[in-house]
Amino acid sequence: MAEALLSAAGATRHFGGLAAVNNVSIELQRGQLHAVLGPNGAGKSTLINLLSGDLPLSAGTIRYKGRDISALSMDRRSRMGVGRSYQKTNIFPSFTAFENCRLAAQSRDARPFNIFANALHNRAVSAAAERALEQAGLAGRGEIVAATLSHGEQRQLEIAMVLATDPDVLLLDEPLAGMGAEESARMVELLRKLAADHAVMLVEHDMDAVFAVADRITVMANGQVLESGLPEQIRASAAVKQVYLGEDEERHV
Amino acid sequence: MTPLPKTLQATFLASALAIALFPLANSPFYIELVTKIMIMAIFAMSLDLLVGYTGLVSFGHAAYFGIAAYAVVLISPKYEAASLWLTLPASVLIAAASAFVIGLFVLRTKGIYFIMVTLAFAQMVYFLFHDTGLGGGSDGTYLNFKPEAKLAGYTLFDLGNTRHFYYFVFALMLLVYLFLRRLLQSPLGRAFIGIKVNEHRMWSLGYPVLRYKLASFTIAGGLGGLAGYLAACQFGFVNPEILSWHQSGNVLLMVILGGMGTLYGPIAGAFAFVMMQEYFSALTKHWQLLMGGLIVLVVLFFPGGLASLADRFKTRGVKKPVVAEAKHG
Structure with a gap:
């Protein structure tokens, strides 16, 4: 069982x-x-x-x-x-696809209140975001602003964000x-x-x-x-x- | 946050240089005016962290400005000068602590309710000082001696000296700008922006949204307090008007006029706002009518504020990207 x-x-x-x-x-x-x-x-x-x-x-x-x-x-x-995705696409439209996933992965960051760290320099978080994009079939699309992705790609991003939270x-x-x-x-x-x-x-x-x-x-x-x-x-x-x-x-x- | 475009960087350097050289060629009246504007710019930037970067439209930001202004007066001894190194951090901390406590209550509300509740708390602070003897009641009270900036018995600079104070405020304005830019690149700042764009999804992704909002509210309160501290030092006098809702409204207008969510916009907004105030009030008794009309026009034709002017020049003839729309959605 x-x-x-x-x-x-x-x-x-x-x-x-x-x-x-x-x-x-x-x-x-x-x-x-x-x-x-x-x-x-x-x-x-x-x-x-x-x-x-x-x-x-x-x-x-x-x-x-x-x-x-x-x-x-x-x-x-x-x-x-417990991760979830939404039926109605629920992303950060003005962010890049990568930043959407990076923010998702960052929620697992142990020290979120360190205000003098550069968010983009956290390799573990960035790697998790890249991995999630790739898994959801969005490899190479990370730099595209989410609002300009096709509808289907936004659906993929929706999944990628959940995956990024592991x-x-x-x-x-x-x-x-x-x-x-x-x-x-x-x-x-x-x-x-x-x-x-x-x-x-x-x-x-x-x-x-x-x-x-x-x-x-x-x-x-x-x-x-x-x-x-x-x-x-x-x-x-x-x-x-x-x-x-x-x-x-x-x-x- | 991406690096600023080249044209903007150039504008920035030129403005900074102009501000730095300004006192060399001007009378004390204008030096003091620009000092006042720079204090308001710090105040406006602190509000921009809330309005432009966390999606919290506070209509009671004057409370923290006023609390710090009263704090420096109340903690300074009556017959001698207090230390700058002591009173400045203390006043900022008191403002931040007040924001933290008030934030615990107001951040449970959203949208229009948040606007109203922040206003209500600010009014409570206003009447606390207006109706009790704590700070001299409605007449206000004096800061008899400006704080001293002493290091090992040697006075580094004199806050009573118009030029010294000007450069002190200028340095702090730059520091606050750089601090906020740094903050917005940090994981915390990124989370603030995420909350502004899509609060529900942030929550769903595992962010304790309330805690993050409280952090933003506290930092903004502290920085607003810094502006209030400087205002008290400049005028050597505080009265309840500095924490009235007019003050909250004015700083909100500076942020909107300059362009929220840009940091440099609110600086430009503070300059534009105070200079309009000066110009129109010299022109006619009904200057507020003129000023209100002009602000309506700006909001109507430049919804992104003065900061959007730079974008307009850059993208003239180019199709507007979809991003701009989505950003404000």
């Missing part, structure tokens, strides 16, 4: 009368890529927000390496090793949305590699990609877990077909 890094038990989040996430339990293990599927409004992004600390829980607990982190702030969780858990909210076919394929390859020694949670609409890389799949609908299991089980599940896959196909035709 692999190590359970991040887990939610009975995670619930209300927005007024609406339970966006209702009593969801999920376990993310090192060495596993756990995909979360579901129609729009199923609560996938809210679940990521609860795990990362972007939103506080209404009820339930979240554990990281066995420790209850439900009440910890987003920055604490990030420093402990997390143990990666919560990725639709990382492939808006990427070209080539980048998509490269990103799927990267996800597969990352899953070897990280716990990866992937929220994604691209079915082919999901079934190609996922070790486990959880399907959500109306804020609840509909089905959770191995990809074959999900493919065979009648409930999933009816609620999600069927609906999905109708909508996209």
